[in-house]
Amino acid sequence: MRIAVVNWRDPWHPQAGGAETFAWEVARRFARAGHQVCYVTARAPGQSRRDSVDGVRFVRMGGVFTVYPLVLGWLLLYGGRFEAVLDCQNGIPFFTPWVVRRRTRVLCVVHHVHDRQFGVHLPGWLAAFGRFLEGPVSRWSYRRHASVAVSPSTVRAMRERLAWRGPVHIVPNGVGVAQDGDFAKSPVPRLVCLGRLVAHKRVHLLLDAVPELRRRWPGLVVDIVGRGPEEAALRARLPEGVTLHGYLPEEDKARLVARAWLHVSASQGEGWGLSVLEAAALGVPTVAFDVDGLRDAVRHGETGWLLPEGTELAKGLAAALDELDHTYTVKCREWAGRFSWDRSAERLTALLHGRDPGPGWEER
Template identity: 85%
Template sequence: MRIVVVNWRDPWHPLAGGAETFAWELARRFARAGHQVSFVTARAPGQSRVESADGVRVVRMGGVFTVYPLVLGWLLVRRGRFDVVLDCQNGIPFFTPWVVRRRTRVFCVVHHVHDRQFGLHLPGWLAAFGRFLEGPVSRWSYRRHQSVAVSPSTVRAMRERLGWTGPVHIITNGVSIAQPENVVKSRVPRLVCLGRLVAHKRVHLLLDAVAELRKRWPDLVVDIVGRGPGEAELRARLPEGVTMHGYLPEEDKARLVAQAWVHVSASQGEGWGLSVLEAAALGVPTVAFDVDGLRDAVRHGETGWLLPEGTDLAKGIAVALDELDHTYTVKCRAWADRFSWDRSAERLTELMLGHDVEPGWEAR
């Protein structure tokens, strides 16, 4: 097949996150299987306009907002060259059905519904416009096409909050974190937090919890790994015992996570929570709130702890530290082993070829 993946960013973009990992891990596997794959995305300062990586042709154009019309124009000129479009929605999709041929198969890939997050990042009028595009305009634009979601939470949110009526297939994330050798667990209580430093991740809640936790565990330390627009504000209020590492190479990140006792996610909602799966693959359970995506990625009482939204995070982490034992490590690794980028790529390939695919999530 001739496949084009359109995604807001690529995995080398300074603000790349789990959505970029998902799009790229699948794209490179499609290319490895012999398909012709283009990855069309925005261009960050210093990035080349066109390059090839892992057999995928990467084409970059535009910035945060201008990427949308530029990509549509690029596709319109080449509308006869592709068999399949994977239109990845990051709050707002690219509306590729407007410009490609009617017989081109378009799949709208949705990680999570952003309606409640637009207000955290945008002024009121622009947030309302974003919700309009994500809801009624998207629902109409993709009404004749199939969609892909990464979790049951996303499917439910698409149905209930966006009024989505067409077929939605679940294609789960895989896990590809490095497995460091000779890692010894920290001798002192150690927490780790992975992810982009943006408002909806609510990393400040973890910082607020540290002082209370250190009253009981004075030697407790916290490692925060990631970068984003909220980094400077968080650094300005770091409590004692917390280290912000920014970006880390994969092997260094894995070694740091593997030493931790518990991974913490304070996010208000995710499509899935790729960091949860990465931590689980290293035997580290997660404390998270019982919100979209994270309730799918964390098995309460087995691979971590789900806290009711509004719960005091310090108390939730304290419960986790008290209950933590080796069984969590074993169950975390077993849970992560169920997810594979190869299997996800194979499943999506079958959908793109027009084949019927048996439900995948229920078998897990």
């Protein structure tokens, strides 16, 4: 097939996150299987307009908001070349059914419902417009097409909060972290936090918890890996024992995570929580709040702990450190071993061909 993968950013964009990892990992597998793949996305300063990586052709245009009309214009001109479009929603989708041929198969990929997050990142009027696009406009635009969600939480949110109609198939994230590295654990309590440094990730809650934890464990250290618009504000208030590393190459990040005793996510909601799976692959359990996505990625009492919203993070982390033993490492690796990007790409390929992908994550 000739497939267009349409995503807000590519994996080399300075603001790339888990959605970009998903789009890229499946796109390169489509190409490896012999499909012609074009990844259409925004263009960050310094990026080339056209590129080719691992058999995937990249076309870049526009910025945060202008990428949407520019991509629609590009598809209006060239969309007839494609039999299928993977339309990835990051808050709002690209509304590709408006411009491609009726017989073109479109799959809308939804990582998580953003309605509550629009108010965190945008002024009131723009947040309301975003919710209108994500809800009624998207629901109408994709009414004739199947959709993909990355977790049961996202399916539930689509049905309940967006009143989404039509079939929604679950295609989970894979895991790309090698599980066979020989990494030594830290001799002192060590916590790690992975992810983009944006407001809804609530990394400040972890910083607030550190002084109390260090009163009990004076040698406790915290590593924060990631970059984003909150970086300067967080760096200005780092308590003792905390290091903000910014971006790290994958091998260095894996080594740092593997040394940790716990991975921490204070996010107010995710589609899935790719960092949870990456940590689990390295035998590191996660402490997170019991919110969308994270309640799917973390198996409470087996691969980590889920805290009710409103719980003091310091108390939750202290309880996890007290309970932590080797069984969590074993169960984390077993859990992560159930996911792969190859299987995710196979399920998407079946859907793009119009076939039933068969029993999936939700039925295992």
